[in-house]
Amino acid sequence: MTITNRRVIFEKRPEGWVSEDCFRVEDAPVPELGDGDVLVRNIYMSVDPYMRGRMNDEKSYTAGFALGKVMQCGAVGEIAESRNPKFEAGQIVTGMLNWETHTVVPGGAGIVRIDPALAPLPYFLGILGMPGFTAWYGLLKIGEPKAGETVYVSAASGAVGQVVGQIAKLKGCRVVGSAGDDAKCKWCVEGCGFDACFNYKTVDSVEDALKQHCPHGIDIYFENVGGRMLDAVLTRLNPFSRIALCGMISQYNLKQPEGIHNVRSLLVNKVKLQGFIISDHFDLQPEFMRDVGGWLKDGKLTYRVDVADGIDNAPKAFIGMLKGENFGKQVVKLGDDPYQA
């Protein structure tokens, strides 16, 4: 049987905001497998903020996407065909695959088997995947939370933020979040157990909201947003506080980044500010899986995913996520999920 692969090609570099004409969706035949190759039928693909950086033609921590080629992404799929003794048809795998319905993986390199009994498949792109690992690492290894401390996390209901807040609660912290929507804030408090969460788009001033919700100051800031949010947080930091600089999504689509004014706070409060890229820390993945996999199994963590339907909607889902239209971890469903409840 001939299989058609539907895929998304990186068509045009964005200047400022990404638009749908940066992408082209097309059909292509699936090439013949060579010895050692594996064909994966992708079931879910992830859209992530870092992809915006890879659309630029500039030096960064990882290579940019090549124009005219299919884009890469984390995905979960089922082995459709294998010419590799390590994989069998029907097994579920995850790894860096592509924005497409079917990926040929040369030599089976870079994919790993996962146990679908552990969690719903989209979780392997979220809480049990890169975003969950990022949350765990940034909070525990950089933030080093102690019971009673105040943790503030921006983009709190997102793929990373919701995990940060819940782990911080498990560590006995007071947890405050912010998000760009009242329903997201409500869910952070009622669904994830945050002590408070405010809508940064509707409060009169983020500085005042932080004063109100962090009356004893901020000991750990898990930074997802950057720009004016970071400037406001700098006014509220405690001595010896820590900033895990995970991301700066408010800046990714700007032609000119915003300036930060309150930098003196880092000096007078003797703050530790550390940026990190999670791909540098794969050696810690077993520890992460033990912790977060264990908490999830014990019912101590919850996770929210937002599923868009079909490869044709992947560009829209990606752009929507950058604008805050996602509620939870944004994934795109590409094909039948045999484990969906």
Ligand SMILES: NC(=O)c1ccc[n+]([C@@H]2O[C@H](COP(=O)([O-])OP(=O)(O)OC[C@H]3O[C@@H](n4cnc5c(N)ncnc54)[C@H](OP(=O)(O)O)[C@@H]3O)[C@@H](O)[C@H]2O)c1
């Ligand atoms: N360092 C690493 O290795 C690493 C790994 C993964 C992710 N990250 C970073 O972590 C951050 C969160 O990523 P994620 O995957 O969890 O995404 P996400 O939070 O699921 O989705 C992005 C969210 O960012 C918020 N946002 C967008 N524009 C904003 C703005 N101008 N101001 C404030 N919030 C804005 C939106 O939520 P609202 O509705 O709340 O505005 C949107 O839903 C990103 O900065 C990302 O680059 C870093």
